[in-house]
Amino acid sequence: MPEYFLGIDGGGTSCRAAVSDRSGTILGRALAGSANISTDLDGALQTILAVSREALEQAGLDPDLVLYPAYLGLAGSMTGQAGERLKQHLPFSGCEVRSDGLIALEGALGPKDGMIAILGTGSLFMARQDSEVRALGGRGFLLGDHGGGARLGRALLEECLLACDGLRSFTPLLERTMAGFEGDVSSVIAFAKSSAPSAFAAYAADVFKAAGQGDEAALQILGEAARLINLSLDKIRFEGCEALCLLGGLSKSYKLWIAAHHRELLREPEGDGLTGAISLAIRTFG
Amino acid sequence: MPEYFLGIDGGGTSCRAAVSDRSGTILGRALAGSANISTDLDGALQTILAVSREALEQAGLDPDLVLYPAYLGLAGSMTGQAGERLKQHLPFSGCEVRSDGLIALEGALGPKDGMIAILGTGSLFMARQDSEVRALGGRGFLLGDHGGGARLGRALLEECLLACDGLRSFTPLLERTMAGFEGDVSSVIAFAKSSAPSAFAAYAADVFKAAGQGDEAALQILGEAARLINLSLDKIRFEGCEALCLLGGLSKSYKLWIAAHHRELLREPEGDGLTGAISLAIRTFG
Incomplete structure (x- = not known):
């Protein structure tokens, strides 16, 4: 079981990342500009990588992304294949790309x-x-x-x-x-x-x-x-x-x-x- | 009283010109691309000058525009000052710039x-x-x-x-x-x-x-x-x-x-x- 976990919330106006331990306690956070995979897949990818590294650095952890699993909720990933295409370029040890709606639902209601x-x-x-x-x-x-x-x-x-x-x-x-x-x-x-x-x-x-x-x-x-x-x-x-x-x-x-x-x-x-x-x-x- | 008259109908998709004698008999016509003065004043000006000269040439008349009065009905001239600005650059002997709606009304109903x-x-x-x-x-x-x-x-x-x-x-x-x-x-x-x-x-x-x-x-x-x-x-x-x-x-x-x-x-x-x-x-x- 991994020791640390990345969560990423990417919307049309900003992209946020956080890293937590197994208990869910957040150890580091970072914020960047928009990450809309349906309008700019390449730009979104770069933003996601940068904001993830920054959250790890904030937490005082090794910023090598291959060490961590990540769950991404992204605007624009509900329609089309952009989410699948993005996933192929992400270096995380494990990775799930879903809609920003789904992580909002989990955040609001918990399990x-x-x-x-x-x-x-x-x-x-x-x-x-x-x-x-x-x-x-x-x-x-x-x-x-x-x-x-x-x-x-x-x-x-x-x-x-x-x-x-x-x-x-x-x-x-x-x-x-x-x-x-x-x-x-x-x-x-x-x-x-x-x-x-x-x-x-x-x-x-x-x-x-x-x-x-x-x-x-x-x-x-x-x-x-x-x-x-x-x-x-x-x-x-x-x-x-x-x-x-x-x-x-x-x-x-x-x-x-x-x-x-x-x-x-x-x-x-x-x-x-x-x-x-x-x-x-x-x-x-x- | 002038002997010949220019009429110009400029819309978002095409611009047409015709020249007539005093009785209203049309002697020459020409057609060009769009002439939208509210989105592209310069382009519209060039189109209007070119299509007017072509109508005069079709009629076998001197294509020098300063010899003729012209009535222009143009899309986009109902709001803003674009029509007035255009008028300052038109070489006709006399000139009126109104909306394409007004010439359509005159065309449909006559006087x-x-x-x-x-x-x-x-x-x-x-x-x-x-x-x-x-x-x-x-x-x-x-x-x-x-x-x-x-x-x-x-x-x-x-x-x-x-x-x-x-x-x-x-x-x-x-x-x-x-x-x-x-x-x-x-x-x-x-x-x-x-x-x-x-x-x-x-x-x-x-x-x-x-x-x-x-x-x-x-x-x-x-x-x-x-x-x-x-x-x-x-x-x-x-x-x-x-x-x-x-x-x-x-x-x-x-x-x-x-x-x-x-x-x-x-x-x-x-x-x-x-x-x-x-x-x-x-x-x-x-």
């Missing part, structure tokens, strides 16, 4: 069964019962991710333009949003053309706040997002499911929008994706 | 008043009464253009992914569409990421055909698009309006979806944007 909803820029749902895992969502900004902040922001700007054209009524939220563009429709269009999903997601907080004040446009946008979130939870929920953790930047905001039969399962997450990766590394290779 | 709906990849609405002009739509694929084919295609693919996730029921249209991707969700996402609006719009014909067969998803998608089209026509319609022309690649398909109080105004367009530009050149400079 227990249940489900998670990751509600950040995008939206992703996972449930586990025994060894069976169900996943839903995370399809990206353009066609999916209906519960994510980026879609909320895009829907807000779309309603703004409809209001400017007189095709729907203005609400205080739409007025405030247009004021942020000095009332200029072409600025809204230019923003939309040049912005990443995260920039759209920056409007999500405004939408939630306005909904709390009864803003009709905010309630409409969130009502549709929440409908699809609750439908997704219905779809992945196993019979007898006892726990639901909301994760991601919008987890607190969405709490009130979760349907009652899911809300009664809500609990705080035990840990994050990185502790989940460590825990899975120990379960897999220990 | 008469009325309204047009341009339903192609995007959607744009214009109405004219005396010298007053109202315009609506044409905001682009991401936030607007709700009646355009690109939005219909995007909505179709979005419903496909919801069906694949079990969040809505499959219909024959959704099944056929997914069969085109060999049932592979990641292929749909890859297509959406790499495709221009025109590629999404290629699905519009399928949506109309399926709606004719009672397909529930197609009826839902077109119902929402038609709702916004009819609302837009309500918004721009002048009191006493007597004519409505549908233009663009989806004009025939949408005929059945136009609300009865607008449908009774429908008539065939007299001409296209290029004949409209010629007619406006003669009215303006003649």
Whole structure:
């Protein structure tokens, strides 16, 4: 049985690594930039190797990666063969590459069964019962991710333009949003053309706040997002499911929008994706 | 009064020029690539100069542009100052730069008043009464253009992914569409990421055909698009309006979806944007 274990949580904006002993006590950590294997496999590989070595050095351990087993949870590894291709280039003594959703689930629930909803820029749902895992969502900004902040922001700007054209009524939220563009429709269009999903997601907080004040446009946008979130939870929920953790930047905001039969399962997450990766590394290779 | 007149119709995919005599008889024509002043002002300028000279040469006239007045209808000239900037570099003896919508309206209705709906990849609405002009739509694929084919295609693919996730029921249209991707969700996402609006719009014909067969998803998608089209026509319609022309690649398909109080105004367009530009050149400079 190995003495030390690497866990890696690689997302679209940052990649974190940790090394632990057999008890799961974390001895060293490191943080680097994004590691998205579906958009940049080579860059992701280099980032993963560097951040792993740095975590080992932080722990005062030999940074030769061939000495350690690693469990990787990576964004973009749920579709396509990128995860398998990456695995061929990894030098670890043992290695498992799964989705960042799976390590988030392990981190939130520990070894227990249940489900998670990751509600950040995008939206992703996972449930586990025994060894069976169900996943839903995370399809990206353009066609999916209906519960994510980026879609909320895009829907807000779309309603703004409809209001400017007189095709729907203005609400205080739409007025405030247009004021942020000095009332200029072409600025809204230019923003939309040049912005990443995260920039759209920056409007999500405004939408939630306005909904709390009864803003009709905010309630409409969130009502549709929440409908699809609750439908997704219905779809992945196993019979007898006892726990639901909301994760991601919008987890607190969405709490009130979760349907009652899911809300009664809500609990705080035990840990994050990185502790989940460590825990899975120990379960897999220990 | 000048003896000859130039008309120019510059869109996102092609730029056409024609030269006519005082009676409006077209003596020469030419066609070139795109001339989008909002995305590439310099390139658009060179295209406009070249295609104008070629039309004059076709007509057997002196290709020196300073000898002729020109009326230009250009995509992307409705927002921003690009049209004014372009005008400063144009050598014509007289020159007017307006939107491609305005020359389309003139081409369709002649000097008469009325309204047009341009339903192609995007959607744009214009109405004219005396010298007053109202315009609506044409905001682009991401936030607007709700009646355009690109939005219909995007909505179709979005419903496909919801069906694949079990969040809505499959219909024959959704099944056929997914069969085109060999049932592979990641292929749909890859297509959406790499495709221009025109590629999404290629699905519009399928949506109309399926709606004719009672397909529930197609009826839902077109119902929402038609709702916004009819609302837009309500918004721009002048009191006493007597004519409505549908233009663009989806004009025939949408005929059945136009609300009865607008449908009774429908008539065939007299001409296209290029004949409209010629007619406006003669009215303006003649």
